[in-house]
Amino acid sequence: MKSDMHHFMRDVREKPDIAPLRDIVEKITYAEETTQELLEDHPLDKYLRRDRIPHIWCSGCGIGNVLISYVTALEEMKADIKKQVVVSGIGCTGRIPGYLNMDTFHTTHGRAIPFATGMKLANPELTVSVISGDGDLFAIGGNHFLHAARRNITMMVLCVNNFNYGMTGGQLGPTTLLDDISATSPFGNYEPPFNIPYLAAASGAVYVARWTTIHLRRLIKSITRALTKKGFSFIEVLAPCPTNYGKMNKKGTALDIARYYQQKSVIRDFCDPMLADLSRSDELVIGEFVDIEKPCFQEIQERIYKEATKNGIHV
Ligand SMILES: Cc1ncc(C[n+]2csc(CCOP(=O)(O)OP(=O)(O)O)c2C)c(N)n1
Ligand code: SF4
Ligand SMILES: [Mg+2]
Numbered sequence: 001m002k003s004d005m006h007h008f009m010r011d012v013r014e015k016p017d018i019a020p021l022r023d024i025v026e027k028i029t030y031a032e033e034t035t036q037e038l039l040e041d042h043p044l045d046k047y048l049r050r051d052r053i054p055h056i057w058c059s060g061c062g063i064g065n066v067l068i069s070y071v072t073a074l075e076e077m078k079a080d081i082k083k084q085v086v087v088s089g090i091g092c093t094g095r096i097p098g099y100l101n102m103d104t105f106h107t108t109h110g111r112a113i114p115f116a117t118g119m120k121l122a123n124p125e126l127t128v129s130v131i132s133g134d135g136d137l138f139a140i141g142g143n144h145f146l147h148a149a150r151r152n153i154t155m156m157v158l159c160v161n162n163f164n165y166g167m168t169g170g171q172l173g174p175t176t177l178l179d180d181i182s183a184t185s186p187f188g189n190y191e192p193p194f195n196i197p198y199l200a201a202a203s204g205a206v207y208v209a210r211w212t213t214i215h216l217r218r219l220i221k222s223i224t225r226a227l228t229k230k231g232f233s234f235i236e237v238l239a240p241c242p243t244n245y246g247k248m249n250k251k252g253t254a255l256d257i258a259r260y261y262q263q264k265s266v267i268r269d270f271c272d273p274m275l276a277d278l279s280r281s282d283e284l285v286i287g288e289f290v291d292i293e294k295p296c297f298q299e300i301q302e303r304i305y306k307e308a309t310k311n312g313i314h315v
Contacts, residue, residue, distance in 0.1 A: 009028070009029070044068070044072065047071040047074060047102070053099070055099060056092070057092060059254070060243075060253060060254025060255075060257075061092065061166075061241065061242065061243070061254070062160065062238075062241070062254075063095075063162075066158065066160050066219075068216075069216050069223060070096075070129070070158070071100070073220045073221075073227065079227070082102075083127050084127050084129070086102065086103075086105070087104070087105045087113075087116040087128070087129070088104075088106055088130065088131055088132045089111060089112040089136035089140075090106075090107075090108065091132065091165065092162075092241075093132055093136070093160040094112075094136060094167075096131050109136060109140050109141075110139070110140030111141065112130045112136065112141065113137070113141060113148045113155075113157065114148075116155050117151075120155055121153075121297075121298070124154075129157075130156070130157045130158070132158075132159065132160070133166065134160070134161040134164075134173055134174070137159050138159070138174045138194055145200075146199075146203045149200055149203035149232045149234070150204045151297045152206065152295070153231075153232055154230055154231055154232070154296045155233070156226040156227055156229075157233070158226075158234075158235045160239045161175050161236050161237065161239060162245055163180065163245050164241060164245040169183050170183045170243075170244025170247075172184045172185045172189055172191070174193060175193045175194060180245075180248075181248040182248060183244070193278070195274070195278065196234075197234070197236055197290075200234040200273075200290075205232045206230070206233060206290065207229050207232075207234065207288075207290060207291050208233075208273060209226075209234075209235045209288045210237075210286045211238070211286050212238040212239070212261040212286060214262055223235065229291075230296050231294060238286075240254050242254045242257065261284065266283045266284065266285055267287045269287040269289075270287070270288065270290075273289040276289060
């Protein structure tokens with residue numbers, strides 16, 4: 001469908017009485033064509049559904065950094081796009097799959113992990129990723145997270161943690177820090193938050209990392225690692241939501257938040273994830289905390305079934 005702007009431009013070109021506008025129209029046309037050329041030339045363009053752009057995210061939001069890191073990782077790995085599947089729940093972060101030009105699923109709130117589990121079990125050839133928000137994965141979807149990690153299902157779960165429910169207006173969630181203001185804690189939050197890398201490690205994840213939206217090179221490397229690992233991998237990305245959480249807690253602009261990440265982040269690779277608790281200190285502890293090997297769900301299941309078959313049981 002042609003846009004209003006397209007119809008306006010056609011009218012201006014065709015009607016002599018608005019000729020003075022032609023010069024402006026020529027300039028806009030030139031700018032549009034140049035932008036189009038630049039977009040067509042971009043090496044990451046093939047991963048995006050360009051017809052869905054402009055995206056819905058606010059200016060300064062950190063979610064775009066995560067999207068670009070994910071597709072850069074695919075490009076660096078020379079991944080087979082036909083085998084990639086990305087699943088999300090609902091939220092601002094949950095909109096990521098809508099912009100990816102591959103098999104993607106925008107499921108119901110909190111249910112991305114069970115959906116992804118089903119796909120991985122039905123077709124183990126797929127590389128399955130869940131990319132969703134802190135509220136989606138750890139509030140309504142919290143139980144699914146625990147059990148997928150415990151079962152060690154092979155998938156990457158990437159959580160964009162902006163410390164609140166961004167999409168619905170900045171309500172408190174399970175990662176909102178103590179004392180923080182949210183739409184549902186106007187006097188300050190009195191519920192202690194999860195330390196999600198610690199939760200992931202304790203539940204059985206074989207790979208656990210945390211970065212911020214300014215640590216993109218490290219994030220890309222982590223995504224590459226997580227996508228090639230056997231078992232359940234988890235990456236948390238601390239991200240600004242300047243519109244809700246940032247504004248309510250007087251965090252300043254997105255640039256101020258980036259500066260804060262730069263000043264407060266301390267990389268502690270392989271430290272005990274218990275020490276990565278964001279509410280315990282003035283530091284943002286980031287890094288790769290866990291990278292271990294252990295049998296995944298499918299392997300254990302196969303072994304058990306093989307044993308049962310040997311004993312004459314038909315499975
Ligand atoms: C069953 C159900 N309950 C509540 C909602 C409303 N809802 C939509 S998104 C959302 C929270 C999203 O927060 P988060 O996952 O942190 O994503 P963000 O928007 O911050 O990226 C909620 C509560 C819903 N869509 N479905
Ligand atoms: S509300 Fe927050 S999380 Fe959602 S798009 Fe805006 S800045 Fe990003
Ligand atoms: Mg959130």
